[in-house]
Amino acid sequence: MKKSISIVAAILLGLSxxxxxxxxxxxxxxxxxxxxxxxxxxxxxxxPGMLGSMDSLIITKDAKEQSIFESEGRRIENVYSxxxxxxxxxxxxxxxxxxxxxxxxxxxxxxxxxxxxYKPVWEDSxxxxxxxxxxxxxxxxxxxxxxxxxPKDEKALKALVIVNFNKEGKITTRDSQELSK
Numbered sequence: 001m002k003k004s005i006s007i008v009a010a011i012l013l014g015l016s017x018x019x020x021x022x023x024x025x026x027x028x029x030x031x032x033x034x035x036x037x038x039x040x041x042x043x044x045x046x047x048p049g050m051l052g053s054m055d056s057l058i059i060t061k062d063a064k065e066q067s068i069f070e071s072e073g074r075r076i077e078n079v080y081s082x083x084x085x086x087x088x089x090x091x092x093x094x095x096x097x098x099x100x101x102x103x104x105x106x107x108x109x110x111x112x113x114x115x116x117x118y119k120p121v122w123e124d125s126x127x128x129x130x131x132x133x134x135x136x137x138x139x140x141x142x143x144x145x146x147x148x149x150x151p152k153d154e155k156a157l158k159a160l161v162i163v164n165f166n167k168e169g170k171i172t173t174r175d176s177q178e179l180s181k
Contacts, residue, residue, distance in 0.1 A: 027047065027049070028047070030045070030046060030047070036081065039060040040058070040079065040081055041058040041059075041060075041065075042055055042058070042076045042079060043055060043056045043058055044075065052073040052075075053075045054070070054072075055071035055074070055076040057076065057094060068092070069092070069118065069120075071096055073098075077105065080093040083141075084133075084165060085111075085165035086138075086139045089111075090112075091112075092118065095129070103127050103148070104126065104151075105125065105126060105129050106123070106125045107124050107125065107126065108120045108122070109121055109143075121171055122173070124173075127147055127148045127151040128147060129147045130145070131144070131145055132145075136164070143162070144160060145161045146160050147161070159175065159176045159177045161174065
């Protein structure tokens with residue numbers, strides 16, 4: 001009985017020492033600001049040595065900064081800003097690293113709503129994506145995302161998804177994987 005109490009006490013002492021050491025080593029959160037284009041910034045907030053970050057997409061509107069998107073633990077890597085649907089308002093395509101070893105990136109397309117706030121109108125994830133914005137003949141733009149079809153496959157075949165707004169202003173997608181079935 002005394003031996004088992006000694007073992008439990010040693011484990012508890014070890015846990016409290018390691019917790020205290022971790023608390024001393026953890027640094028305060030840091031924030032780095034990166035400008036995407038004029039009036040558009042990403043605030044990258046992270047704690048050194050920790051996974052994940054709390055990033056924000058910030059725009060300047062009427063001489064005031066406004067946070068329009070929170071990454072919820074994912075690191076914002078790229079932001080593409082353009083009036084994709086040709087309605088006079090800028091939309092933002094946010095590409096984020098969600099972590100992990102598969103190379104997946106989360107994509108979120110933000111559009112100004114009737115309530116004058118930016119809201120996601122489309123979201124998806126792709127392994128190792130390459131994004132390209134192309135202008136269409138109708139004055140609108142399309143988002144082309146090339147991605148690895150199966151990241152576990154050594155041959156690494158690529159697929160393509162095209163994201164754009166139709167005439168009614170709704171998001172449409174065409175994916176080469178779906179078309180090839």
